[in-house]
Amino acid sequence: MEWPLSPDPDPEPGPGLPGELFPRERTEIAPGAVHVPDWLGPDRQLALLAACRDWARPPAGLRTVRTPGGGVMTARQVCLGLHWYPYGYARTAVDGDGTPVKPMPAWLAELGREAVAAAAVEPAPPGGPAAYDIALINFYDGDARMGMHRDAEERSPAPVVSLSLGDSCVFRFGNTATRGRPYRDVELRSGDLFVFGGPARRAFHSVPKVLPGTAPPALGLTGRLNITLRVGGLG
Numbered sequence: 001m002e003w004p005l006s007p008d009p010d011p012e013p014g015p016g017l018p019g020e021l022f023p024r025e026r027t028e029i030a031p032g033a034v035h036v037p038d039w040l041g042p043d044r045q046l047a048l049l050a051a052c053r054d055w056a057r058p059p060a061g062l063r064t065v066r067t068p069g070g071g072v073m074t075a076r077q078v079c080l081g082l083h084w085y086p087y088g089y090a091r092t093a094v095d096g097d098g099t100p101v102k103p104m105p106a107w108l109a110e111l112g113r114e115a116v117a118a119a120a121v122e123p124a125p126p127g128g129p130a131a132y133d134i135a136l137i138n139f140y141d142g143d144a145r146m147g148m149h150r151d152a153e154e155r156s157p158a159p160v161v162s163l164s165l166g167d168s169c170v171f172r173f174g175n176t177a178t179r180g181r182p183y184r185d186v187e188l189r190s191g192d193l194f195v196f197g198g199p200a201r202r203a204f205h206s207v208p209k210v211l212p213g214t215a216p217p218a219l220g221l222t223g224r225l226n227i228t229l230r231v232g233g234l235g
Helices: 041-056 106-119
Strands: 027-030 033-036 074-080 082-087 088-090 134-140 146-149 158-168 166-171 184-188 193-196 207-209 222-228
Touching: 027 134, 033 106, 041 074, 041 222, 074 088, 082 134, 106 158, 106 193, 106 222, 166 193, 166 222
Parallel strands: none
Antiparallel strands: 027 033, 033 193, 074 134, 082 088, 134 222, 146 207, 158 193, 158 222, 166 184, 166 207
16 A cells, blocks of 8 residues: 555644644654654545554454463554564564564655654664664554553664554653653644654653543544554664
């Protein structure tokens, strides 16, 4: 599948919700961590949602993730490029149906490069931005959560790109040393971009709350999708 739409022009600050005094603007949450509101326009959100629905179908489709200790993640997941499982990567859905993982589309890798440039986060040295070769797509219903964790299975220090579709959420962005404070809570809405790299690349982060019923009606999505793009550096 090819990306069906040309890139959105540089977005204006987000209009916000009724009753908000100020528009939402690009914000550096921590050194190397940047929130860009409304980066994906409505058409690109619809196109990305359609792609996510295709990827969620079997084989190697949407699955429930179980941790080694017997816990169950409330957000369900599908992977592209390489299959993530706690705590590693494989070329097949080793904790799902065992089939080969779906490939990472070139247009989605390019979207990752665009996102890093838009956020003005320094790409990983040396030699400029690397090719994004892994995508994790997490689906959250209204009761789903994600505990404090860090993306540590990759060998590349390239920034992590996070795209939001559907319901808003509270995104908690912490520090690199501990799951506790200091951290900062950010509201991520449909179309928002969050990029973290450099000194923030290994920071702990979580989704403590989803806000049901906040998705744009025109999107036709109940729940939240988070598309996380990574550079594995795994050979």
